[in-house]
Amino acid sequence: MELDDAYANAAHIAGAEAFPSRWAAEARAFRERLGPRAACGIAYGAGERQVYDLFQPEQDPSGTVIFIHGGYWLDFDRSFWSHLAGGPLARGWAVAMPSYDLCPxxxxAGITRQIAQAVQHVAARTKxxxxxxxxxxxxxxxxxMLDAGLISMDVARRLAAVVPISPISDLRPLMRTSMNADLGLDDAAARAESPIFMRDRHKASVAVWVGAEERPVFLDQARWLADAWGAELVVVPERHHFDVIDALSDPDSRLIGRLTGLP
Incomplete structure (x- = not known):
């Protein structure tokens, strides 16, 4: 369809086919190294995929980072990303990584509600x-998750930062991709799930992250969200859609500093 190529990341990244297996191997090795500090498969809902992994630092955690994986709501689960917890853990923060049910x-909207349920569950388990x-x-x-109708005010008061990385902030263009056969979006559903149209939001510090070498539509999507919310926009040089997340594993990265409030 008209926008298939615009939203096709792998087709424009050299060696893209090798990334998923590398992510999975690094994540598996990370969990093995962490040993008992990795509590895997904690249920937050009734479904098989409604579970999260919780990784603990060596000391009592200063806070918790929740990382939500991508895949166009169609692919992947929490097991591919465990190694990205390395940055927050080194800074003394726990990390929770949920899976969720996939389209179709x-x-x-159902996935959004599941993630809100996961956030509430993580919040109840952590300080x-x-x-x-x-x-x-x-x-x-x-x-x-900043939608005032999704998470409780008690949890919202604990929010230190919300940092969407390469986010899809306006879902309407996806109706012009082949993916929509599984996403099932119409204009009403796309608008209801588009962060750029969220008006009743919890207050939190927000920064939008995106790689400078990403597809133009992802640079647009990040800018649209930053503009709509009056948020900081960080465009990371020499990073594409698949490696912009690598900074999560680096405790000294600007991204980890933004999430943990530490320089």
Whole structure:
């Protein structure tokens, strides 16, 4: 369809086919190294995929980062991304990584509600500040967590930062992609799930992250969200859609500093 190529990331990244297997291997090795500090498969809902992994630092955590994976709401689960917890853990923060049901088994609105349920569950299990981040479709879901109708005020008061990475902030263009056969979006559903149209939002510090070498539509999507919310926009040089998330594993990165409030 008209916008298939515009939203096709892998087709424009050299060696893209190798990334998923590398992510999975690095994530598996990370969990093995962490040993008992990795609590995997904590249920937050009734479904098989409604679970999260919770990684703990060596000391009592200063807070918790929640990372929401991407994949156009169609692919992946929490097991591919465990190694990205390395940055927050080194800064003394716990990290929670949820899976969720995928389209077309559930609509995007249903996934949003599942992630809100996961955030509430993580908040009940942890203490201190909470920062939420996510990548691509996960960036959309991270932004949606500021909807005042999704998470409780008690949890919202604990939000230190929300950092959508390469988010999809306006879902309407996806109706002009082949993916929509599974996403099932019409104009009303796309608008209802688009963060750029969120007006009743919890207050939180927001920064929108995106790689300078990403597809033009993702640069647009990030800018649209930053403009709509009056948020900081960070365009990371020499990073594309698949490696812009690598900074999450680096405790000294600007991204980790933004999530944990540490320089």
């Amino acid at each position: 088994q559930v609509p995007i 201190g500040p909470i920062s939420i981040t996510g990548h691509s479709a996960g960036g959309h879901l991270a932004a949606r």
